[in-house]
Amino acid sequence: MNPLRKCCYQLVGFMMAYGIASPALAELPVERLRLPAGFRIEVLTDQVPNARAMALGDFADGRGVVYVGSRAEGKVYGVEIDKGRARRVHTLASGLTLPVGVAYRDGSLYVSAVSRILALDGIAGRLDKPPVPRVVTAGFPAETHHGWKFIAFGPDGWLYVPVGAPCNVCDSPDARYASIQRMRPDGSGVEVVARGVRNTVGFDWNPADGSLWFTDNGRDMLGDDVPSDELNRVSKPGEHFGYPYCHQGDVPDPEFGKGRECARFTPPAVKLGAHVAALGMRFYTGRAFPAAYRKSLFVAEHGSWNRSRKSGYRVVRVEVDKAGKAVRQEAFVEGWLQVDAAGKESVWGRPADVLVLPDGSLLISDDQTGAIYRVVYEGRDS
Numbered sequence: 001m002n003p004l005r006k007c008c009y010q011l012v013g014f015m016m017a018y019g020i021a022s023p024a025l026a027e028l029p030v031e032r033l034r035l036p037a038g039f040r041i042e043v044l045t046d047q048v049p050n051a052r053a054m055a056l057g058d059f060a061d062g063r064g065v066v067y068v069g070s071r072a073e074g075k076v077y078g079v080e081i082d083k084g085r086a087r088r089v090h091t092l093a094s095g096l097t098l099p100v101g102v103a104y105r106d107g108s109l110y111v112s113a114v115s116r117i118l119a120l121d122g123i124a125g126r127l128d129k130p131p132v133p134r135v136v137t138a139g140f141p142a143e144t145h146h147g148w149k150f151i152a153f154g155p156d157g158w159l160y161v162p163v164g165a166p167c168n169v170c171d172s173p174d175a176r177y178a179s180i181q182r183m184r185p186d187g188s189g190v191e192v193v194a195r196g197v198r199n200t201v202g203f204d205w206n207p208a209d210g211s212l213w214f215t216d217n218g219r220d221m222l223g224d225d226v227p228s229d230e231l232n233r234v235s236k237p238g239e240h241f242g243y244p245y246c247h248q249g250d251v252p253d254p255e256f257g258k259g260r261e262c263a264r265f266t267p268p269a270v271k272l273g274a275h276v277a278a279l280g281m282r283f284y285t286g287r288a289f290p291a292a293y294r295k296s297l298f299v300a301e302h303g304s305w306n307r308s309r310k311s312g313y314r315v316v317r318v319e320v321d322k323a324g325k326a327v328r329q330e331a332f333v334e335g336w337l338q339v340d341a342a343g344k345e346s347v348w349g350r351p352a353d354v355l356v357l358p359d360g361s362l363l364i365s366d367d368q369t370g371a372i373y374r375v376v377y378e379g380r381d382s
Contacts (some may be wrong), residue, residue: 031347033335036377038290041333044363044372045086049073051365051372053150053201053280054355055102055109058124062359065124067092067102067109071148071367076102076111076120084259084359084374090243092120092130098144100201101151103159105185112149115142117161117187129234137187141166141176141380146199150280150353155210160190160375162214164199169219169244171256178243180234194234196265196355202280204297209324211235213269215278215299218247224307227251230268230277231299231318231326241266270326276312277302280353280365283320288360290300290381295320298332300351300364310345313337314353315364333364333375 033041041276046100050073057065062083069076076093079086093111095097103114111119111133112300117140118133120126134187139220141147146164154160165178172178180194180203193212203214218227227247242249242265244256272278281299296319314334321327336349356365362375 002133005047007250028371030373032338032348033333033373034331035333039375039377040346041364041373041375044081044084044374045079045089046369047080047089048077048372049075049370049371050366050367051077052100052148052190052352052361052367053102054353054363054365054372055104055152056357057104057109058249064358065127066355066357066363066372067104067123068365068372069100069102069111071100072097074099076109078109079124079372080127081357084357084361084376086229087373090130092127093118093133098135098148100148101161103151103153103359105157105159108185110136110151110153110185112151112161114144114149115140117151117183131175135209136185137183137190139187139190141174143177148201148368150201150203152203153185154182154212155205156182157185159185160193160212162197162200162203164197164280165243168221169253169256170350171196171244180212188208192369194232194239194241196243196245197232198205198243198271202278202282204282206233206297206324207283207285208320208322211324213283213297215272215281216241216243216268217277219244219253220275220306222247222251222254223274225274226262228268228274229276229301231270231272231278231281232266233269233324233326235266239266240264241268266375270318270329272299272316272329273311275304275307277304278312279351282354282356284356284362286358286360286362289362289377290379292319293317295322298354300354302350302352302367303337303347309349310337313347313350315351332364333373336366 078090083325143166206310243259303313317332
């Protein structure tokens with residue numbers, strides 16, 4: 001994080017702790033962001049340092065809380081929202097190890113912290129004096145390489161928890177790695193849902209048929225254009241999606257793919273592009289966007305780190321048909337990556353997650369600026 005901006009965050013935190021009205025940080029250049037006609041994007045808040053995964057809390061009459069995890073900051077936040085405006089940002093926990101994932105259920109906020117899943121019980125009524133986190137389980141691997149976890153409760157009431165590969169590419173003898181698992185809210189009954197998943201940092205369930213979809217980050221060091229990041233759909237328990245033997249459904253790994261045909265594994269539903277770093281994703285369940293968008297999901301592309309020309313740094317829309325197949329993808333919000341007339345690239349923000357509010361607007365977290373944006377539709381439905 002930029003040292004000046006970090007200093008500003010520290011000042012804002014001090015002022016909020018003592019009830020002093022906090023000034024806005026340096027204005028973010030949202031006018032550079034491009035969206036389809038009729039849509040508008042605004043900064044909901046820029047006071048959530050290193051904002052990553054988001055989870056919806058209780059909402060009524062337009063008021064409620066959005067919970068936000070972080071990675072490097074080691075903090076968990078609660079953003080109070082009133083009719084589309086952020087009223088206050090609370091720090092609910094700090095000093096945690098990579099607490100990226102947050103999930104809310106029955107009054108408790110569940111938080112991922114590498115090997116542990118924690119719970120802040122009764123959090124909605126305790127934002128000013130949050131409880132000490134309760135350890136639900138400490139049974140996941142302690143490896144921090146791909147150890148941060150997006151978590152979410154499924155329609156079945158179980159908590160879904162991924163375990164990323166402990167490397168760029170390897171065939172670990174520990175079967176817990178490179179998988180998506182699920183457990184009961186009390187930490188019991190852990191079982192594998194999907195295998196061959198290198199590192200998913202976002203998943204959601206299709207409201208039309210209840211199927212689980214997830215993003216997966218492809219391996220590095222095979223060049224600028226291979227392999228593609230993936231959007232996958234789980235069709236049966238224990239399904240294998242290829243890693244580390246096969247990438248993007250049709251690229252055998254040069255080391256681990258020998259003797260293993262890609263046809264043995266489930267191919268991606270969508271190839272999102274090489275090194276775009278697809279993170280959070282959500283199906284659009286609101287009714288404020290035009291009807292065509294109600295058959296869509298949104299994916300936050302965090303952006304490449306080792307590509308000669310940058311890719312990602314945008315939010316894309318994927319259209320899903322009635323049969324549950326992805327049929328089209330297109331850019332929805334882009335402009336965090338800028339390219340000048342001389343071809344020089346610069347990045348001023350990195351989308352990390354997306355979340356649909358009850359009013360139908362779409363939130364986008366940005367861990368580079370510490371901002372959460374809100375996208376609304378102001379055009380005519382077609």
